[in-house]
Amino acid sequence: MIGALVVLLVLIGGYVALRSLTSNDPVRVVKAVDYRQTAAFARRSADFHVLVPGRLPAGWRVTTVSYRPAPAQHWHLGALTDKGRYVGLEQGAEPVRSMVGTYVDQDAVAGRGADVAGSTWRSWTDSGGDLAFTRRNRRTTTLVVGHDVPRQELVGYITSLR
Numbered sequence: 329m330i331g332a333l334v335v336l337l338v339l340i341g342g343y344v345a346l347r348s349l350t351s352n353d354p355v356r357v358v359k360a361v362d363y364r365q366t367a368a369f370a371r372r373s374a375d376f377h378v379l380v381p382g383r384l385p386a387g388w389r390v391t392t393v394s395y396r397p398a399p400a401q402h403w404h405l406g407a408l409t410d411k412g413r414y415v416g417l418e419q420g421a422e423p424v425r426s427m428v429g430t431y432v433d434q435d436a437v438a439g440r441g442a443d444v445a446g447s448t449w450r451s452w453t454d455s456g457g458d459l460a461f462t463r464r465n466r467r468t469t470t471l472v473v474g475h476d477v478p479r480q481e482l483v484g485y486i487t488s489l490r
Contacts (some may be wrong), residue, residue, distance in 0.1 A: 357396050358391050358408060360391060361389060361391060361392065363390045363393040367395075369395060370403050374397075375401060375402075378395075378419065379403075379490065380405065380489065381490070382488050383487055384488075385409070387410025388410060388474060389407060389435075390405060391407060392405070392457070395399040397435050399421060400421070402418070402420035402422075404417065409474075413474060413475055413477045414475045414477050415474045415482065415485060416431060416473045417470070417472050418472075419469070419471075420469060421467055422469055424462045424469050424471075427471045428460060431460065431471055431473050432452050432454055432458050433454035433458065434451065434453075436452040436454045436458070437453055438450060438477070442479075444483060444487055445487060447463055447465075448463070448470055449461040449486060450462050457476045458474070459473070459479060459482060460472065461482060461486060470488050472485060
C-alpha cells in the first residue's frame with residue numbers, strides 16, 4: 329500500500345511539473361493600488377504642483393505609484409486602461425528630452441502637439457507603439473506616455489489631471 333501511494337505521488341508530482349513547464353497561460357495578477365495617500369504626501373513635499381487624475385476613466389486602475397523627495401524630486405503614477413494598456417505619468421525637474429529618452433525612447437520623434445486646457449503639449453512617438461505628451465512648466469517636466477493607447481484617450485487622460 330505504501331508503494332502504491334509513493335507511485336501515485338510521483339505521478340501527480342510529474343504531472344504538475346510538466347503542466348507548469350508547458351502552460352502557455354501564466355497567471356499574472358496585477359493589483360490596483362490606492363495612490364491618494366502618496367499623492368497627498370507628494371503634494372505637500374514637492375517643489376512643483378503634483379498632478380493626479382481627478383477621476384480615472386471607467387475600467388482603468390492605478391498599479392504603481394511613487395514619489396522621490398528632494399534633491400531629485402520625481403512623481404510617478406502608472407495605470408492600466410480598461411484594455412490592459414499601460415499609461416504612465418512622470419513629473420520631475422529633468423529636461424524634456426532626457427525624460428523622453430528615459431520613458432519613451434532615445435530615438436523618439438517629435439510629432440503633432442495637442443492643446444489641452446489652454447496648455448500646449450508636445451507629442452513623441454517611437455517605433456514600438458509608444459505615444460507620449462510632454463509639457464515644460466518653469467522647472468518641471470510632465471510626461472504622459474501610453475503604449476498602444478489611442479491619441480484621444482491620452483489627451484482625455486491629460487485633461488483629467490488636476
